[in-house]
Amino acid sequence: AQKITQTQPGMFVQEKEAVTLDCTYDTSDPSYGLFWYKQPSSGEMIFLIYQGSYDQQNATEGRYSLNFQKARKSANLVISASQLGDSAMYFCAMRDNTGFQKLVFGTGTRLLVSP
Amino acid sequence: DGGITQSPKYLFRKEGQNVTLSCEQNLNHDAMYWYRQDPGQGLRLIYYSQIVNDFQKGDIAEGYSVSREKKESFPLTVTSAQKNPTAFYLCASSPTTGYENYEQYFGPGTRLTVT
Numbered sequence: 001a002q003k004i005t006q007t008q009p010g011m012f013v014q015e016k017e018a019v020t021l022d023c024t025y026d027t028s029d030p031s032y033g034l035f036w037y038k039q040p041s042s043g044e045m046i047f048l049i050y051q052g053s054y055d056q057q058n059a060t061e062g063r064y065s066l067n068f069q070k071a072r073k074s075a076n077l078v079i080s081a082s083q084l085g086d087s088a089m090y091f092c093a094m095r096d097n098t099g100f101q102k103l104v105f106g107t108g109t110r111l112l113v114s115p
Numbered sequence: 116d117g118g119i120t121q122s123p124k125y126l127f128r129k130e131g132q133n134v135t136l137s138c139e140q141n142l143n144h145d146a147m148y149w150y151r152q153d154p155g156q157g158l159r160l161i162y163y164s165q166i167v168n169d170f171q172k173g174d175i176a177e178g179y180s181v182s183r184e185k186k187e188s189f190p191l192t193v194t195s196a197q198k199n200p201t202a203f204y205l206c207a208s209s210p211t212t213g214y215e216n217y218e219q220y221f222g223p224g225t226r227l228t229v230t
Binding site for chain 2: 042044093108
């Protein structure tokens with residue numbers, strides 16, 4: 001069975017600094033995808049970044065980058081130049097690419113950005 | 116604007132009553148999903164549908180029912196058999212074919228309180 005583990009319940013960072021949110025995963029499938037979502041206090045889930053298991057390079061999207069270490073089964077999210085608006089819950093999720101491709105979510109990390 | 120709408124945003128019900136949560140999308144997506152989120156937890160899959168008139172149970176389907184009579188609509192009924200219905204409910208949609216790295220698009224959610 002697939003599993004996502006996020007061991008940091010909360011993280012603090014100062015504005016303009018970088019922060020890394022940890023995510024480890026477990027799967028026996030050779031083909032899978034990893035996602036990060038942001039959930040502000042309003043509740044909606046906002047897609048941030050995707051990494052495929054066969055992608056050779058780490059994914060980047062603006063200030064977001066994914067540090068993908070396949071051998072360690074980790075997919076950490078790096079947010080550069082943090083902004084006050086980055087304060088939110090962040091969820092790591094995995095989708096297997098076989099059968100029905102459902103998402104399995106971690107328990108999330110709450111990020112607080114201070115001025 | 117394309118997107119997913121869920122109504123209402125807040126819903127209050129008495130114990131023992133069934134309640135139906137609405138989810139509509141105009142993204143022309145084939146697949147739709149219902150998730151439940153409890154405080155401090157990630158999202159758990161209740162039901163999903165890959166095509167009209169077909170749906171499958173997710174990880175926590177007991178006490179819930181769905182229908183998929185139209186591509187755009189995937190309503191969720193929380194029945195009186197659901198022992199702990201108070202939660203935040205999120206609806207999502209996605210394409211199902213031809214997009215290996217597709218993400219799920221989420222609605223704004225419905226917060227259900229049962230007393």
